[in-house]
Amino acid sequence: MQSLNDRIEKLMLENRREAGIHQYTVPSPDLYPFQWLWDSCFHAIILSYFDVDAAKQELRAAFSHPLVNGMIPHIIYWQHDTAQTNWGREMRGDVINAAWGVVGTSAITQPPIMAMTAWRIYEKDNDIVFLQEIFAVLSKHYRYLCTDRRLGSSPLAFIINPDESGEDNSPRFDNAQGLAPQHTANQNLDRRIDRMRENALCDFMARDCMSKHFAIIDVPFNIFLSESLEFMSQIAALLDETDDADYFNTEGRKVSEAVSELLCTDSICSSYDSNGKTAIETQTWSMFMPLYGGLLSQEDANELVEKWLLNAKHFWTEFPVPSTSIQELSFDATKGFWRGPVWIAPNWIIYKGLKRYGFDTIADEIKEKTEALINKSGFREHYNPHTGAGLGANNFTWGGLVIDMT
Numbered sequence: 001m002q003s004l005n006d007r008i009e010k011l012m013l014e015n016r017r018e019a020g021i022h023q024y025t026v027p028s029p030d031l032y033p034f035q036w037l038w039d040s041c042f043h044a045i046i047l048s049y050f051d052v053d054a055a056k057q058e059l060r061a062a063f064s065h066p067l068v069n070g071m072i073p074h075i076i077y078w079q080h081d082t083a084q085t086n087w088g089r090e091m092r093g094d095v096i097n098a099a100w101g102v103v104g105t106s107a108i109t110q111p112p113i114m115a116m117t118a119w120r121i122y123e124k125d126n127d128i129v130f131l132q133e134i135f136a137v138l139s140k141h142y143r144y145l146c147t148d149r150r151l152g153s154s155p156l157a158f159i160i161n162p163d164e165s166g167e168d169n170s171p172r173f174d175n176a177q178g179l180a181p182q183h184t185a186n187q188n189l190d191r192r193i194d195r196m197r198e199n200a201l202c203d204f205m206a207r208d209c210m211s212k213h214f215a216i217i218d219v220p221f222n223i224f225l226s227e228s229l230e231f232m233s234q235i236a237a238l239l240d241e242t243d244d245a246d247y248f249n250t251e252g253r254k255v256s257e258a259v260s261e262l263l264c265t266d267s268i269c270s271s272y273d274s275n276g277k278t279a280i281e282t283q284t285w286s287m288f289m290p291l292y293g294g295l296l297s298q299e300d301a302n303e304l305v306e307k308w309l310l311n312a313k314h315f316w317t318e319f320p321v322p323s324t325s326i327q328e329l330s331f332d333a334t335k336g337f338w339r340g341p342v343w344i345a346p347n348w349i350i351y352k353g354l355k356r357y358g359f360d361t362i363a364d365e366i367k368e369k370t371e372a373l374i375n376k377s378g379f380r381e382h383y384n385p386h387t388g389a390g391l392g393a394n395n396f397t398w399g400g401l402v403i404d405m406t
C-alpha cells in the first residue's frame with residue numbers, strides 16, 4: 001500500500017499538462033481539463049513538498065494571461081477544444097469562444113490567495129528571482145482589486161459573479177439571484193449564466209457591473225485579500241519596492257479593519273449582498289474564515305468553535321466540515337455541490353484557523369477525518385459529510401492539501 005504522500009505525488013504528476021513553455025495541473029482530468037486560478041495556488045502549495053520548481057511553473061502559468069486591466073482570470077483554456085469536456089457552463093452558450101469577451105481565458109477572477117501562495121513557495125528555497133519575475137503581474141492584480149472592485153469609500157472588495165468566490169452554487173448567493181433554498185443544479189447554473197450575460201452587458205468593467213448587477217462583499221474573498229495584501233507588502237519590501245510595500249501594507253490593514261468593523265459582530269462575520277447593504281445570514285463553512293484571518297478575540301473564537309463547529313446540529317457531522325450547515329433548508333448531502341458536501345480546501349483553511357487559535361486537538365481531528373475521506377473514497381471533488389462517500393469529479397487534486405495540514 002502506497003503512503004498517502006506517494007499517492008498525492010502520483011496524482012499531481014498524472015494531472016500535469018504542458019502547453020508550449022508552460023506547465024500546469026488540471027484539477028481533474030475528466031471534469032476540469034483547464035487551469036483554474038485558486039486551484040493552481042493549491043497545486044503550487046502541494047507541489048512545493050515534492051518539487052519546488054514545478055510549484056513555480058504552476059504559478060508562472062497561472063499568472064501568464066492577465067487581462068488588459070491587470071486582473072488575473074480564473075480559467076485559462078490552454079486547449080480550446082470544447083469537445084473534450086462535458087463540463088456544465090463550458091457547454092452552454094459558447095462560453096469558451098464568445099461569452100467572456102476575451103480569447104483563451106475567462107473574464108472573472110477567484111479568491112486572491114496568490115500572494116500568500118507565492119510567499120509560501122519563496123519560503124521553500126528563498127528564490128528572490130522568482131518573486132521578481134511574478135511581482136509586476138501580481139502587483140497589477142492586487143491594485144485592480146483595491147480600485148476597480150470597490151464602491152464608495154469602503155475598502156472592501158466586491159465579487160461580480162458567484163463563481164468568483166470559488167463556491168459556485170453556495171447558498172450565500174441564493175437571495176441575490178432570486179433562488180429559493182431548494183433548487184436543481186441546472187436552475188442554479190441558469191442563474192449563473194444570467195450573471196455572465198449581465199457581466200457581458202457591462203463589458204466585465206467591474207465598477208459599472210457592480211453598480212448595475214450582482215455585487216457581493218464576500219467574507220472569504222476579503223479575508224484572503226487582506227492576508228495577501230500583507231504578503232504583497234512583504235514581497236515588495238524584499239524587492240526594495242518601498243512605495244509598493246507601503247501601499248499594500250496600508251490597503252491590507254484597511255481591508256482587515258473593515259472586515260472586522262463592517263462585517264462582524266462578536267464571533268459572527270457575514271457577507272453582504274445587493275451592493276453591500278443586506279447581511280447574508282446563511283450558515284456556510286465561511287463562518288470559520290475569521291479564525292483563519294485572526295480577526296476574533298480568543299473568547300469569540302471559543303464561542304464560534306463550540307457553538308457552531310462542534311455542534312452536531314450544524315457542522316460537526318461524521319465527516320466534518322460540511323460546506324453548508326445541516327440546519328439550512330438548502331443543505332443537500334449528496335447533490336448539493338457547495339450546499340452540503342465536504343470540500344478539502346475549506347477543511348485545510350479551517351484547520352489553519354483552528355491552529356492559529358490553539359485548537360490543536362480539533363484541528364488534528366479534522367485532519368484525521370480528511371485523511372479518512374481520501375482513504376475511504378479516493379481523491380474526489382467532494383464528499384458526503386454523513387457517510388464519507390465520494391462525489392463529483394474523480395482524481396481531483398484538492399485532497400493533496402492534507403499534506404499542508406501542519
Ligand code: GLC
Nearest residue numbers: 027032036038039166167168
Ligand atoms: C468548481 C469549484 C471551483 C474550482 C473549479 C475547478 O467549479 O467550485 O472552486 O475552482 O471547480 O476545480
